[in-house]
Amino acid sequence: MPHEFKFVLDGAELDEKQQAFIAQAVAEAGSKALGEVLAADAGRDLVAIDVSRLRRWEWVGRAVLLGDIASKVAERYPEIRR
């Protein structure tokens, strides 16, 4: 069952940008609090999955996409294709 936590204010006129800013702040604070609450159970009963069966190109590609080497590979791409 979902839990809803409300932050209510009255007495100030807020434009949409200000409302979005506050909503983001409330969501961030709630997420951090939830993370701390759940951290008490961290590592307990976690499902461990072996990812070694992922194909090599999946890992390599992932690393290339995220790493600094991505731009270097992109620069060399025409050369690699040859």
Add this chain to the structure above:
Amino acid sequence: MTVPGDGPVCPSADARPGATLLGILGPRGRVVFLPQGPRVTEDLLAGLAATSSPVEARHRFAAPCVARGCAFWDDGRCRAADVAAAEFPRDNSMAELPECGIRDRCRWFFQSGAEACRVCVHVTTAAVSESAGPVPSV
């Protein structure tokens, strides 16, 4: 949930500014979803990092699916979803699908339907360290 754009959304994105916090791993390795999760900012990442490192070890993020721009995209499919379906346990005890906030745009749901949701609740995103290479966090 306010994932940018209106196209398909990846439910297992990397933790980076611009993504949206989708959920946090809870007891028994089940994801606690945040259907109105916050947009990821540097400040938020710093806060989340206090309870896990890498952040993806205990948190799930959603971001626009980049399809062919992702290493997991192959032959018109998300292979990460396929791997998750093959490797992760299904939670068949769920009477209702979780309120995740992205189902109407989720790439995995488009691809595998409710079956994806039963697996998704146990998925941990594999974090990749730029300096040390892949980290087997799932």
